[in-house]
Structure formats: C-alpha cells, structure tokens
Amino acid sequence: MASVTKRGPYAKTAARQREILDAAGEVFATHGYRAGSLKEIADRVGIDSSTILHHFANKSVLLQKVLEDRDTRSLGDAAPDAAAGAADIPAAFLRLARANERIPGIVVLYTLLAAESATPEHPSNEYFFLRYARVRAEFTAAFREMADAGLLRPGVEPEFAALSTLALWDGLQVQWMHDSDAIDIVGTLRGQLELLTTVELDEEETG
Amino acid sequence: MASVTKRGPYAKTAARQREILDAAGEVFATHGYRAGSLKEIADRVGIDSSTILHHFANKSVLLQKVLEDRDTRSLGDAAPDAAAGAADIPAAFLRLARANERIPGIVVLYTLLAAESATPEHPSNEYFFLRYARVRAEFTAAFREMADAGLLRPGVEPEFAALSTLALWDGLQVQWMHDSDAIDIVGTLRGQLELLTTVELDEEETG
DNA sequence: GTCTATAGCCGGATAGAC
DNA sequence: GTCTATCCGGCTATAGAC
Numbered sequence A, B: 001m002a003s004v005t006k007r008g009p010y011a012k013t014a015a016r017q018r019e020i021l022d023a024a025g026e027v028f029a030t031h032g033y034r035a036g037s038l039k040e041i042a043d044r045v046g047i048d049s050s051t052i053l054h055h056f057a058n059k060s061v062l063l064q065k066v067l068e069d070r071d072t073r074s075l076g077d078a079a080p081d082a083a084a085g086a087a088d089i090p091a092a093f094l095r096l097a098r099a100n101e102r103i104p105g106i107v108v109l110y111t112l113l114a115a116e117s118a119t120p121e122h123p124s125n126e127y128f129f130l131r132y133a134r135v136r137a138e139f140t141a142a143f144r145e146m147a148d149a150g151l152l153r154p155g156v157e158p159e160f161a162a163l164s165t166l167a168l169w170d171g172l173q174v175q176w177m178h179d180s181d182a183i184d185i186v187g188t189l190r191g192q193l194e195l196l197t198t199v200e201l202d203e204e205e206t207g
Numbered sequence C: 001g002t003c004t005a006t007a008g009c010c011g012g013a014t015a016g017a018c
Numbered sequence D: 001g002t003c004t005a006t007c008c009g010g011c012t013a014t015a016g017a018c
Helices: A007-035 A038-045 A049-055 A059-073 A086-102 A104-116 A125-148 A158-178 A185-196 B007-035 B038-045 B049-055 B059-073 B086-102 B104-116 B125-148 B158-178 B185-196
Strands: none
Touching: A007 A038, A007 A049, A007 A059, A007 A104, A007 B007, A038 A049, A038 A059, A059 A104, A086 A104, A086 A125, A086 A185, A104 A125, A104 A158, A104 B104, A104 B158, A125 A158, A125 B158, A158 A185, A158 B104, A158 B125, A158 B158, A158 B185, A185 B158, A185 B185, B007 B038, B007 B049, B007 B059, B007 B104, B038 B049, B038 B059, B059 B104, B086 B104, B086 B125, B086 B185, B104 B125, B104 B158, B125 B158, B158 B185
C-alpha cells in the first residue's frame, strides 16, 4: 500500500502557510485589515499574490487564520494561571505585560483590529466580540479568587477590577503605538494593580 | 464699488461644507478613514463625489477639517474646568463622559481613528500624537490641582491618575463599540475616580 | 457650484499553463 | 505549488461643459 501521508509536499505546504501567516500578521499589524494588501504580504514572502489565494480561499479567511494562529501560539489573552495562588495573580498580569512588550507585533495587531472591527461587516467583528467577553470573564474569575482570599481593597468588586484592568491595558497600548517613549505600560498597570489589591508589588521583580 | 462679500453664494458654500463635514464625520466613524469613501459621503449629502473635491482639495484634507471641526464644536477633549474648585473635578469628568454618550458618533470617530492612525503615513498620525500629549497634560494639571488640595488618595501621583483615567476611558470605548450593553463607561470611570480620589461621588448626580 | 466623463491606479479574485 | 495573464470593480482625482 502506498503511503498516504507524503511528508515532503505536505511539509512544504505547511511551511509556506506558516510564512504567509507570519507575513500577513505583520502587514495587518502595520496597516490594519482593509488597508493591508495581499500583494504586500506576498512581496514579504517572495511569492505572487495569487499563490496566497491558493493556500487561503480569500483575504477574509486569511485574517481569521492569522487570529486563530496567534491565539494558539501566544499567551497574550490568557488570564494569569491561578495555580500558583491568589497572591501571585497581580505579578502574573505584569509578567504577561512584559512578555507582550517583547513581541509588539501581536499587541499592535490586536489593538488595531479591535478598533477596526467594531463595524458589523468586518470579518473579525464576531471574533473580537467573543474574545472580549471571554477575557473579561477570565479576568473576573482571577480577581474573584483574590477577593475570596481577602486580597482586594475594600469596596473593589472583581468585575470592576477585571474591566478596569483590561480596558486600561488596551488604552495604554493605543497611546503606546503613538508615542512609545511617553507610555510605560507595565509601570502603569502595576500602579493600577496596587490600587486594586493589597498585594505588594516589587518593581525589581515585576517591572 | 461693488460689494465684495456677496452673502448668498458664500452662505451656500458654507452650508454645503457643513453638510459635507457632517457626512464625512459619520462615514469615517463607521468605516474609518481608508475604508470610508468619498462616494459614500457624497451619497449622504446627495451630491456627486467630485463636488466634494471642489470644496476640499483632497480626501486627506477633508479628514483634517473634520477633526478640526469636531475639536472646535465638541467638549470631548477638554479637561474639566477647574474654576469650580478641585473637589468638583471628578464630577466634571463624569459629566463629560455622560455628554459624550449622547453623541456617540464623535466618540466612535476618535476611537477608530486613534488606532488606525498609529502608522506614520496616516494623515491624522501627527494630530493624534499631539492630541494625546495635550490631553495627558490637561488631565495631569487637573489631578495636580486635586493633589494640592489633598484630594488624591495617598500614593496616587497626578501623572498616574491622568494617564490611567485617559487610557481607561479609551479602552472602555473600544469595548463599548463591540458590546454597548456589556460596558458601563460612566459607571466604570466613576469607580476609577473613587479609587484615585477621596471625593464622594453620588451616583444620582454623576451617573 | 455642480455635474458627466474619464483617466489612472490598485484592490481581490479567477483561469489556465507549467 | 507557483506563476502569468486577465477580469472586474472601486477608489481618488482631474478636465471640462453647463
């Protein structure tokens, strides 16, 4: 029986799709979805734009695959793992923010698309609607755990802590894109977490 | 000597430009700058797209005029007037947020363009760079006045209060555009101001 | 001041050779 | 799997009649 899984061609296809997804992520992060062209993506990979449409049915599908791909590979939208204990949650948030700083492309991609996709016809409109709902729920669960451990400041509700942290983060990223020298994302998030919780946050460890 | 200032035609031109600016603001708020077309703007006014270019040199100029126009007519980016006293500043922030809720078009326009214009080639890139710097300075001055009056919570710096309030506001607007039912902009801002200051904020008055 | 007509470009997408 | 060639559409912008 002939082997059905020929490694050669399949591996080549997979590698090409990897290249296309990476290039598309960069282009969409730079120009957004609508203004980002298949030709610019193709040029980065060194292929013709029609070849992209051989691998992905159309531009909209390509964007969806980029987002799925980033979701799978990045930690950017996961709430801090609570396994280490409620007291470590704020530090985990800050580690996440520091990790994102090292891969600014993903941050810019999400920040740009989050705004662009606010209109119903945008191909990632539903994606961001669901994503925000999910992340809010994850953040709320994390802060609720802290509340149960008595680590939130009096009067601070987990829902407020979650929403304010997430929205502050997004807003900081927008300003950071315009003036990265003027905005200290990690430092400002630390300040917010110190306001929300009673946990001591060492700048050496977390910033 | 014949009158140089003929009121009729000039008034007509001014009125037409008003219509174009208003329609352009709506279209740019819905689709952003790049994806918003002159044709869609023209259709809303009931004229041909070439007529727009008779009144405004090109599309980029039109966007700049829209932003200048909104700056002039809206209160949306002005820091709360401190004349009433430092203790009234938080309430003034919330009044501003409530006023913005009644004209969502402007909020959406600015939120969308702020993200889209992050790339250097965008026609409103410099506008938003300067705008953010100015608003940060205005907010900082307002919170510094509160600090001088002893109205900030211990450990809260005016710069942090300003940046966190502004960034939180922007981030809330992004999520509000995706899910207006889930996001309470005024209520969340009130929570933040209660965290930053020692001023009592009555929900009846402010929200 | 507004229109029609059109230029000129670039976008996404398809067909078919290799 | 990748390319060339091409279609079709929408876009900004210009030219010129009225």
